[in-house]
Amino acid sequence: MKKIIASLTLVTMLLASGCGAKSENEVQKVPTSDEKARIGIVQTMNHPSLDEIREYTIIGLEELGMKDKVDVIYKDAQGDSANINTIINQYVGENIDMIIPIATTAAQSAAAATNDIPIVFAAVSYPVKAGLVTDMNVTDKNITGVSNAIAIEDIFELSQKLTPNVKTYGFIYNLGEVNAVAGIDRAKAYCDEKGYKYVEATITNSSELLQATQSLVGKVDAIFTPNDNTVASAMSLLSSEAIKAGIPVYVGADSMVKDGGFATVGIDYKVLGRQVAAMAKRILEGETIKDNPVEIINQYSNMININTAKALGINIDEETLKDFQIIE
Structure with missing residues (x-):
């Protein structure tokens, strides 16, 4: 040309x-x-x-x-x-x-x-x-x-490193987003293989996110949401509600950590x-x-929101934090 x-x-x-x-x-x-x-x-x-x-x-x-x-x-x-x-x-x-x-x-x-x-x-x-x-x-x-495509299996391995007591995950995603559904399918396969339980809360638009989050409180130890544009558009709402309930939220992108998600092996x-x-x-x-x-x-990056960690009462040692991009 x-x-x-x-x-x-x-x-x-x-x-x-x-x-x-x-x-x-x-x-x-x-x-x-x-x-x-x-x-x-x-x-x-x-x-x-x-x-x-x-x-x-x-x-x-x-x-x-x-x-x-x-x-x-x-x-x-x-x-x-x-x-x-x-x-x-x-x-x-x-x-x-x-x-x-x-x-x-x-x-x-x-x-x-x-x-x-x-x-x-x-x-x-x-x-x-x-x-x-x-x-x-x-x-x-x-x-x-x-x-x-995010390293979903790596995110779950990270969750077990940072919060080893997690046995049941909550999945929040939009059923209408192909990328989100495919990501959740991989998450289910991982949990099935490793013996972790999971509970789903699906949405069709961002106005349903608060109710979906509340529906998981008391049922799960952590929440996972993949690359989902609908969830991402209201991520701060999900984060604040999860923090109130003491539930860490693992996500698929750096922006979702910036909006209050706890941690990810995510995308820059x-x-x-x-x-x-x-x-x-x-x-x-x-x-x-x-x-x-x-x-x-x-290129993927380990990311953690240190303010969210503090709000959840999760202490991360300095040696572990060396491997993370710290977001405040």
Whole structure:
């Protein structure tokens, strides 16, 4: 692909109502040398984790020398699936050069809307189960990206190290989020193998989170919630209620620890954003989607909220804390 000369700008646009027709260009779109390559980012909702992915995708592009080579357009669907479809259709109608959907729902919408425009998704935990690719190593359509599949088994092992008296876990998740359901399936398999009990509390929207949390009080020794956008959007509510009940909450992402979750072996979304940027750059500069199979985030971090630990009365020795990123 010819190198493209332009300037990197973040253009935050208001949602419009029109829908565009599908592009008929080839997957490997080649702007002329005096054109800007336009990248359209669509985010399912405003949330610290998703915001950080977007911000560090853009920062990553700058760090990789793309500052004067692309324009980035960003639109937030505000948690509305109809808005996601509208945004994607606008991008397709505008014949944009690349779409970067953040989170599973946005990626599924992008995949359904175009077979031509290159799609590089961010933060899709289980892209095979989401129907985006048939295999992590086979990207024979117009979509690839970076998965934020978390090390769920490692989180449970961490929980047994920090809170060894936990015998029953509570699972809170949104039944409508493919990534969350897949994560809980792995958690159940781990608990079944190790002989731990678990109690489920499912939700369909964030307004149900308080009741779901309260339903677990007195029944569980700890709570686990995976990468779940619905839970994450109201994580501070879950955290405060769990702290009142003296229950540690293990989570799947750094932002959820920042919002009061106890600990995780989780995802640093700065790393994920930069990884997405590197893949986008390669494809914009000539590599094909087929050349770039789905990647999994390449770095995890042990994280603990020390204020939550104190509120729960959990004492962590200094030697153990050396292995953690401390969040206050």
